Amino acid sequence: MTVIGIDKMSFFSPQQYIDMVELANARGEEPDKYLIGIGQTQQAVIPPTQDVVTMAANAADEMLTASDRKAITMILFATESGIDNSKSGAVYLQRLLGINPYARTIEMKQACYAGTFALMQARDYVTLHPTEKVLVVASDIARYGLHTSGEVTQGGGAVAMLVSADPAIAEINQDNQYLSRDVMDFWRPIYADTARVDGKFSANIYQDFFKAVWTRYKQKSGRSIKDFKALAFHLPFTKMGLKALRDVLPEASEEQQAALMAEFEASRVYSKRIGNLYTGSLYLSLYSLLANSTTLKLGDRVGMFSYGSGAEGEFYSLTLRPHFRGGLVSGQLEELFASRQQVTIPEYEAIFNNQLSGAADRELDTQHDDAKFVLSGLENEQRQYICH
Incomplete structure (x- = not known):
């Protein structure tokens, strides 16, 4: 049986950052509230x-070879920070990266969960077309506003993954369990450039969803925690994943x-x-786990918990x-x-x-x-992208 999964992974984030101690001091908070209570340092x-x-x-370009660009027949772009209500971000990627023009280009949205759905669609597509490859990108800018309770959980960047047969990194197993409910823990109205969030409520829903899909996973798969070498979590801030891990x-x-x-x-x-x-x-x-673990080895099973407010959760391995x-x-x-x-x-x-906004x-x-691909401005209401 052909193994389908993640063949390559790459990451990009801009070259500027702030220190959480400085942010805490500027906001009149104790630094440990951010460093320990939230689990963030920068x-x-x-x-x-x-x-x-x-x-x-910028993320995808670092990992793709010329042969990859020819073999890719689908680009799935997951984001909740889209730049257009109609045109897919994947179309821009196809041109910027020089990817095969005979490829589908689709953008997906469901809060923080869409990257997982894109990955599963890629797995299923390559299962049916094992000589082809799918590029999955999850790219976002987390914005809650200055002087808000969510400010400490801002950030941004992109993860790119190439899904193929006979992958180098990991097989994506067919053991997904998922849950969806209409929950108003986080949302961003179409007219707003910052998110609306009920932080404590959202954190509780995150833990509830994890426990629900974890319990269902065990029931459906017959597996238990003994079968896992590691558990990776959606980490809008790292203390959230720690709380979920402690539950199990x-x-x-x-x-x-x-x-x-x-x-x-x-x-x-x-x-x-x-x-x-x-x-x-x-x-x-996941990238951090693979790069920094000193004990992972061939055949180890890693549990993956994905969560998107609004709300949808999924557990798979x-x-x-x-x-x-x-x-x-x-x-x-x-x-x-x-x-x-x-x-x-x-x-x-x-x-x-x-940030670039408005129509002027x-x-x-x-x-x-210094990044290879940059946004140079707006002309006739069209974003201008250039390659350095």
Whole structure:
């Protein structure tokens, strides 16, 4: 039987960030409220020259070969920070990345969950067409507003995944369990550029959904926590995933509890320093786990919990392949963190308020953005993308 799964993974986030201690001091909060209570140490700052399209392109470009670009017959773009109510972000990617023109290009939305649905559609498509490949990107900018309770859980970036037969990283197993309910824990009206959220309510719904789909998964699959080497979580902030993990740790032996906690710490190394990616948060967690764990090996089963407010949750598993670290772009996050520039809180606030918006023509200063793909402005109500 042909194995279908994630062959390559890549990540991009801009080269500016703020320190959570500085943000806490500026907001009159105790730093430990952010460092421990939320579980964040740094937060990516998104300049006006980057949007979800450029971040997705910068992420995907680093991992795709010329043969990949020819073999891709579908691009699935998951985001809740879309730039157009009609045109798919995937169409822009197809052109920017030089991907086969005979490919489907679709954008998907369901809060933070859409990346998982896109990944499952890719798996099912390649199962039927094993000689073809699907590019899945999850790209978002988390915006709650300055001086809001959600400000500490902002951030942004993009995760790109290539789904194929005989993958290098992991097989996507056919064991998904999911749950949907109409819940008003988080939403963004069409007229707003920042999210509306009931933070405590949303955190409770997240845990409720995890416990529900985890229980159903065990019932349907016959598996238990003993079958998992690690559990990866959607991490809008890393303390949220820790709370969910603690809900199921009593099901494991003391030895496995310690092992699962160690793997969780590996999975949140990057999220602590990037912040919230919305659709990409679970997959940055997976990326971090694969890159930072010292004990994962071929055949290990990793549990994946995806959650999107509004609300939808899903639990499924991956089985690691022989060369799972080889499917990651080498040194990618280490280079990002080494080259990032810290900005002051006033500088961050100015950047936050300077995003491209409205219908008027505008030219952006791109000389300080070293990324390959950048947003250079708006002309005739059309976003202008350039390649450095």
